[in-house]
Amino acid sequence: MKKHSLALIAGDGIGTEVVPAAQTILDAVAPRFAFNFEAHAYDWGSEYYLRNGRMMPENAIDQLRRHDAILLGAIGHPQIPDYVTLHGLLLPIRRAFDQFANIRPAIMYEGVESPLKKLRAGDVDMVVVRENTEGEYAPIGGFVHSGHAQEVAVQTAVFTKHGIQRVVRFAFELARKRAGKRRVTSVTKSNAQSYSMVLWDRVFKDVAAGFPDIATESLLVDAAAMNFVRRPETFDVVVASNLFGDILSDVSAIVTGSIGLAASANLDPTHRFPSMFEPVHGSAPDIAGRGIANPLAMILSTAMMLDHLGFGKAARAVDSAVRSVLKEGNVRTPDLGGASSTSEVAAAVVEHLS
Numbered sequence: 001m002k003k004h005s006l007a008l009i010a011g012d013g014i015g016t017e018v019v020p021a022a023q024t025i026l027d028a029v030a031p032r033f034a035f036n037f038e039a040h041a042y043d044w045g046s047e048y049y050l051r052n053g054r055m056m057p058e059n060a061i062d063q064l065r066r067h068d069a070i071l072l073g074a075i076g077h078p079q080i081p082d083y084v085t086l087h088g089l090l091l092p093i094r095r096a097f098d099q100f101a102n103i104r105p106a107i108m109y110e111g112v113e114s115p116l117k118k119l120r121a122g123d124v125d126m127v128v129v130r131e132n133t134e135g136e137y138a139p140i141g142g143f144v145h146s147g148h149a150q151e152v153a154v155q156t157a158v159f160t161k162h163g164i165q166r167v168v169r170f171a172f173e174l175a176r177k178r179a180g181k182r183r184v185t186s187v188t189k190s191n192a193q194s195y196s197m198v199l200w201d202r203v204f205k206d207v208a209a210g211f212p213d214i215a216t217e218s219l220l221v222d223a224a225a226m227n228f229v230r231r232p233e234t235f236d237v238v239v240a241s242n243l244f245g246d247i248l249s250d251v252s253a254i255v256t257g258s259i260g261l262a263a264s265a266n267l268d269p270t271h272r273f274p275s276m277f278e279p280v281h282g283s284a285p286d287i288a289g290r291g292i293a294n295p296l297a298m299i300l301s302t303a304m305m306l307d308h309l310g311f312g313k314a315a316r317a318v319d320s321a322v323r324s325v326l327k328e329g330n331v332r333t334p335d336l337g338g339a340s341s342t343s344e345v346a347a348a349v350v351e352h353l354s
Contacts, residue, residue: 003036004309007067007274011045012085013283014293014342015073021295021346022071022302025318028350029306033314040067046077046085046283055088061096069305070276073298076283087139095133097273099266100163101170102130102245103304104280106232106252106262111326112336114257116229124256125180126235129171130245132266134158135196137242159196159241164203170269171239172211180236184208185217187224187240187248200241221248228252253280260294260335263301265308277305291341294333296322299349321352 006026010019026037042063044056055075057063064070070093075085093099106128108114110121138158145151168186175184186204190197201218208216219227221244228235228251240248253262262280279297287293300322307315325331331348332338340348 003038004068005066006037006039007064007070008039008041009044009070009089010041010073011075011089011283012047012077013074013285013288014281015045015075015283017073017288017291017293017342018279018295018298019071019073021342022298024343024346025299025302025349025353028353029314029318032353033311033317035311035314044089045075046080049077049080049084049088055085060089061092064093064097064274067274069274069309071298071302071305072276072278074279074281074283076285078285091137091139093276094266097275098133098268098270099273099275100131100133101167101265101267101269102132103174103265103267104128104130104245104249104252104262105300106249106256108256109261109323109326111329112257112261114255116232116255119232119255123233124235124252126232126252127174127178127237128245128249128252129167129174129237129239130249131163131167131240131242133242134160134163135242157196159199161199161203164200165207168204168207168239171237172207172214175214175237176211178236181215181234182213183215183217183236184211185219185224185235185238187219187221187238187244189221189244191220197241204239224248225251228255232256249280258294258335259297260333261296261300263297263304265301265304267308275305275308277301277308291343292334293342294335295342295346296326296349299346317353318349320354321349324352325349 010016049055075090106126108124136157141155143153171184175182188197188200190201232255253259259281264280266276268275303315303318325348331340
């Protein structure tokens with residue numbers, strides 16, 4: 001039996017609480033489905049930065065390269081600017097390992113209440129596919145006349161035909177696999193961004209021609225944000241740029257009950273490099289250390305990792321266990337209206353594994 005190598009980066013804040021919860025699930029599910037993991041923990045993140053002046057060591061990418069997958073908890077610290085933490089750890093990993101597809105599901109689970117009164121369990125089951133390595137997050141730009149009244153900041157977004165093609169094609173292939181509405185929605189702002197977003201629109205149309213069995217929709221990002229609230233039940237697969245996908249997936253998470261349920265996968269679909277799995281929520285310093293963080297987003301991200309590595313049955317077992325815990329409603333953290341601890345929720349998921 002192959003022993004899969006797993007990198008664990010708990011990171012900051014509640015990341016140090018939800019990653020151990022995910023380990024609990026892995027320890028329980030592995031023997032039931034006859035696979036084996038060897039976990040390697042890395043103490044990188046903001047505390048590492050405060051000690052060393054950088055978020056991770058210079059050879060961090062080489063260290064991670066030997067693993068089959070990466071589980072990341074959260075990154076962010078009140079004493080360190082977010083652009084330092086993001087560009088010091090998360091974005092370099094995504095780019096180094098060509099994790100170009102960021103997958104963010106949003107599901108209206110049974111037992112969870114949406115802030116939208118009209119929504120019921122099963123009404124929403126969408127996936128935001130976010131381009132993850134270029135676009136608005138490309139590290140191109142700089143400051144001129146820093147510290148002076150005439151200071152100038154230049155930030156350049158980078159959109160390549162290759163980058164757009166592959167993430168849009170991934171979205172269409174995902175729509176074919178899902179049992180949903182077989183629909184892909186593209187989100188841009190091409191009325192204002194007349195080069196990058198016009199290229200995106202054109203590539204989307206070209207790729208769509210090769211998928212005549214999949215319905216399509218194109219929306220401007222402001223209309224998409226409105227419709228995520230007004231008619232979230234109509235969406236299936238949504239594909240968007242790095243920035244737009246980031247923002248819209250937070251909207252879809254809240255619409256379906258809590259960002260504490262929002263899982264994600266940073267995928268290299270070719271499996272050349274390790275993919276990285278993380279909850280959408282941040283480090284949440286306001287509740288860190290209190291043991292009340294919702295671990296379900298981290299656990300669902302772990303299920304996505306299992307599926308990516310070829311352990312589909314184990315992934316479905318974890319997903320089913322999470323759904324059972326939510327449906328029963330007896331054990332839930334404060335973000336879902338309960339009073340349970342992080343460890344109690346993880347234990348409940350283990351009890352429902354089958």
